[in-house]
Amino acid sequence: MVLTTGCAISFRGGTKLDPSLSWNLIKTGHFQVYFHEREEVQAKKAALIAEEIHALLVEKLKWPPPSEKTHLILLDSIDSPFGATIPIPHNTIYISLTPPPASPIPFLVGYDEWLREVIAHEYMHILHLDMNGGTSAVIRKIFGREPFPLLVFNGAFPNLLQPDWLIEGLATYEESAIGVSDRRDNAYIEMVLRMAVLENNFPTLDQAGGKDSWPGNQIQYLFGARFYDYLAKRFGEKVLIDLAREYSQKVVPFFVDSSARIILGQSYSSLWNQWREELTRNFQKKKISLETLGISNLTPITQRGDYNLGPRISPDGISLVYTSVNKDDYPSLHLKNLRSGSDRELAPRNLGFSSSWSRDGKKLAFAQLEIFRNYSEFNDLYLYDFQKRNLKRLTFGKRLRDPDFNPDGRSLVAVENQTGENRLVLFSLGSGLIEPVTWLDSNMIFSHPRWSPDGHSIVVSGWKNGLNGLYLVNLEIKEIIPLIQDRFMFLTPTWSPDGKKILFSSDKTGIYNIFSYNIETKEMSQITNLLGGGFTPEVSTDGREIILSAYHSRGFDLYKIKWAKENPQKFEKIFSDNISKSDSSTPLAGISFESYSPWPTLLPRFWIPIAGGDESGLQLGGTTAGSDILGRHRYDLSALYGFLSHRPAGSFQYENNSFYPTIHAGLSYMPIIYPDLLTDLQGHQLDYWENKVRAEFDISYSWNFLKSSNTLKGGYFTETFSALSTVPMGIQPPETGVIKSLRSSWQLNTSKEFAFSISPENGRHLQIQYDWLSHQIGSDFNQNRFIAGWYEYIHFFFPHHVLATRLTGAFATGDHLVYRSFQVGGPDFTEEIIEPDQTNFFLRGYPIRQLRGNKALIGSIEYRFPIYNIERGYRSWPFFLNRTHGALFFDIGNAWDRETALPDFRRGFGAEIKMDMTFSYLVPLRLRLGVGRGADSDGITQFYFMTGNSF
Structure with missing residues (x-):
């Protein structure tokens, strides 16, 4: 990229945090952790974990850490797991406190503690992207933390200019290598790779750069991590960092294959193909072993691919509701008639896949995300009325998900998310009151609660300290009974119509299958034997069939299978109390607490040379931009000088996000050209130059929703303009x-x-x-x-x-x-x-x-x-x-x-x-x-x- 225009780089217009929040920070040896009210406990934990992760990764990588502290911002404004790293102008990590519920969207991952997993992943990005040497180190010394290549030379952050599968793959590999997650080699990634190979849908290396067709951006994370794993096992783990170091010292950007040839002796493309061949041999053997046991015979219900999840059968057994998420349409709830086969969209849906019928079949409850008060994305409850054919929003900003109808039809059980913790709640459909189940462990991550058919108990999937399980909650006697607890996944439980068994999805055998748990005998049995994987089971009203979402190389689709109850396989060991506890309560020495101030991070961290022109010829100058860490103040500044006109030019723009409306002010002194504005007496069109001195001030406010946005703006500006061009005689000058x-x-x-x-x-x-x-x-x-x-x-x-x-x-x-x-x-x-x-x-x-x-x-x-x-x-x-x-x-x-x-x-x-x-x-x-x-x-x-x- 060559910067040859007079435009300034801008940090204005980025994500705006809620102005009403009051922020503080914790300073440690290598981090500054930013948190607002209600987040102090999580902030202390994050500070300790961040220093532990720093020590682990720096020792493992044998690479000097960044010379400046990393800024870690904790967000409790979105009901989805989220992490992002931005190394410009400061090394900055954004983390949502919301842990991932046990869900295949976007992909399943096992971990001991959410903060530990996400900090490890994002801090690996910091260490990787901050690397530089050779020409890029010189550029950073001269121009600072500038974000672009300069002319043909690598910029200050060469490792930014790589395929995502190299960037995300390395972070995913390393988080697994240090033991904070299993994303590199769990049953989910095995499933995705296995079906891509066996159905001849494995992406080529160039296709790994795509993010649209299935599996979308999972390629960058899952395929990337496993490719790194293949390289580490073949060449030794040290080569992974050698590759990052070598590329970070390149003079010219983009030639990533040359680093592979230098370090590994051959191109990434060649190695990718060899990796695929190895996977093919291994998965063909796996397929043969599964076929000897007999692959379950599934009958397709949908054939869309991507995500078709969460089937729920109506009480009369005629209709099926499910959620469809794909690359062609807005996510939506679908209603399928199981007799006629007709399928129609019921309502758009902002993600989520669980839903629940009322016992009379007249209503459907579900949760979805919506922007709340402009700055948050929270889950709320909705109710669809089949008789009135309308959708009613039940809650506003209450952060509730996974609702399920009480058989009496008067309330819903749901999961409430708050500041990194969640709990079960009861929502009254009559009064709208929310009653928390306060006696349950607040450190457990609950997912997909389901009322028993008799209404006496609730089964729920729970996760704590690396162990997942199924739990039976009795609200009357305030008792929670662990039914299954292990290092494996136990997902989306549902009841058989007679209430004697609980069906669920689990990777207990290394492949996600549908299992049952007998309440009386306390035995776990395998129902399906799938080549791909089975998820979100639902039992027909007569108990003879199971509808499930099964995985293939294009995604998840719905299928049905006969429930053969005879001779199920038994699993003896289904309970483990070997809980892995991360010691995040140990006091951290050398820390300090402060109120947030924008000034320490507001100064510009880079400048970029730019060129422009005026009526006399060439202008040269520079541009910079800046923002405080929380984005309350943002600005960009450019300055130019005309070497023939001997006249300066420049622009300064400032944006303030400290209030609900956004305030903008600007000042500029620039030559402006109007091409072909004038026509002389011979009919020739002439350019016209004028000098403009401009000051402006405006206030804007937006009303944002996931499906629409409104913006209203008002302001004042003054502009003084004078001619720079000589206008020929006979022409009316502007x-x-x-x-x-x-x-x-x-x-x-x-x-x-x-x-x-x-x-x-x-x-x-x-x-x-x-x-x-x-x-x-x-x-x-x-x-x-x-x-x-x-x-x-x-x-x-x-x-x-x-x-x-x-x-x-x-x-x-x-x-x-x-x-x-x-x-x-x-x-x-x-x-x-x-x-x-x-x-x-x-x-x-x-x-x-x-x-x-x-x-x-x-x-x-x-x-x-x-x-x-x-x-x-x-x-x-x-x-x-x-x-x-x-x-x-x-x-x-x-x-x-x-x-x-x-x-x-x-x-x-x-x-x-x-x-x-x-x-x-x-x-x-x-x-x-x-x-x-x-x-x-x-x-x-x-x-x-x-x-x-x-x-």
Whole structure:
């Protein structure tokens, strides 16, 4: 990447934390742990664990740790397990306190303690990505912690520019190597690899760079970790860090294969193929051994792939509800008629897969995520009424999941999440009151509670200190009885209709199968023998069939199987009290507590040279940006100097996120070019340069939800502009002077995009801008200026075929300002986004800015269609081609001053072909090659190459 423009890098617009929270920090020898109220206990534990992980990894890797402390931010604002590492401008780790429930979404992992597992993974990223040497070490000394390559040279963080399977694979491998998780070699990863091999769906090395087709980004974690494991066993574990070190000292980025050839003697591609051959031999043997025992005969119910989980049969035995999550549609609840086979979407669903029928079959309870008060994503309870066909939200911000109906129909049992802990609660459907079951162990992670058919007890999956199990909870006598407890998984329990047995999924045999537990005999029996894996069992109302989600190489689908109860295999050892306890209560020496202050981390940590231009020629300068760790204050700064004009230029933008509205202020002093703004007496178009001194202040507030967002903004700006170009005689020069304006804007976005989408789908994007210039507020000009855009995206019969429409209008009243007149014509270099200073609107098939005036109206209709999902790269090269798609379009528009009529509107039509790709392993691009033809007399045939969609 070569930075040759005068634009500044920006840290503004990132994730905003809840402004109402009061933050503190714990300082240790190598970390600063940030926490807010209610998180102190977890913060102390995290500080101790972080130092333990630091000692383990640094000793193991034999690599000097970062010279500065790592910032560890604890978040309790999302009801999903989450960890992220950002090494720029500070080494920073974000961690959700919510532990992963026992669920195949996104993948199952065994661990002793959630904080230990996630800190190990993310801190391994810090140690890996912070590595540098040679040229990159020199660059970091000169330019600081800059995020990009400079010209053809590696930047300050060379290990960032690698395939994700190298980055995530190493972290996943090392967290398993030091014993804090089993993600490298558990039954889940064995299942994914086994079925990919046996069904001939194993990704090539270049396909490991993809994140769309199954298994999605699991490739980076699971396949990456096991590939590292193969390399470690074959060449010795030391080579893994040698590979990271060697690449971190490269002069030129992206050539990861050269590091493999230097350290391992051959390319990653060759080694990947050899690894696959080894897996094939091993899994073929496994298949033969399973077939000798007899593979269970499953009858398919769904054949979609990806995730189809959580089947629940209606009390009358006719209908089946389940959750479907895939790359083509919004996650949703589905209703399938088991007699007719008909299948329809019941309601969209924001993740989660458990649900529960009321005993009369009239209602369905489930939980899903939703944004709560703009800054949190919490689970809440919902109730679908089949008679009224409506969905009712039962709770707001209560953080409840996995509901199950009490057989009496008056309450639900659910799991409540709070600050890294959870507990069972009873939710009254009549009063809405929540009654916690306070006598249960708060350190246990509960999942999927189910009432017994007689309503006397609840079975629930529980996890504590590395042991998973099934527990029977009796609320009347306040007793919890462990039924099964071991290092294996025991997931999603459900009852047989007679209440005598509990069915569940377990990896007890090394493969996830469906098992039963007999309440009376206390025996565990295996029901299925699967080649892939079985999950989320549900028993038919007559007790003769089991519906389950079974895994294959394209994901999870629903199947049914006869429940043959005779001669089940018995398991004697089903209970273990060998609990692994991590000593996270030991006091940590040398720590201190402080209230949070943004100032220590606010100074800029890097600068990047940039180039620009003014009316006289070249400008050179630099840009930087900064933010405090919690993102309360963000800014970017750029400065340039014109070596021929002998005039400086610069810009400073600041954003404050300390309050519920976001506050922005900016100041700039920049030369601005208006291409082809003027026309001389001979008809030649001339560029016009002017100098702008601008100050601005605005306040914005957003109302965010998972399926929509609203943003309202208001502000003030002042701008002084003076001519830099000499205007030829006979031409009216553009106005100069001072503009002062009050402005406001509103936008709504309900459109959606999915993994295989080629465009926004099923929704709209509305934007409105208004500017008021007046002598009353000190402006030299009076003007009212309105701009509005309506972009509609309509699903068009086939998957990801979209009919996209656009209607953009603008008009200005008052003083005529040449440089602020609206200009219509030509393609746009980026997607059309309505902004306060918008002047240009695209109309393909006509010269750029062909039409001008104080009023403009433009419409477009596009038929967008997919062509081919490529999903290939070339070996480990730094590009990945996702898909190609096309568009046929028709544009119509005009710009005018006084009056216009429909015949005055220009029309254009044409076609585009587009390519979605990933460049440099992490930058998504949509390249667009088009041809437009104007249908009117002044139209032209126009070829163009752009990025993004047109709108």
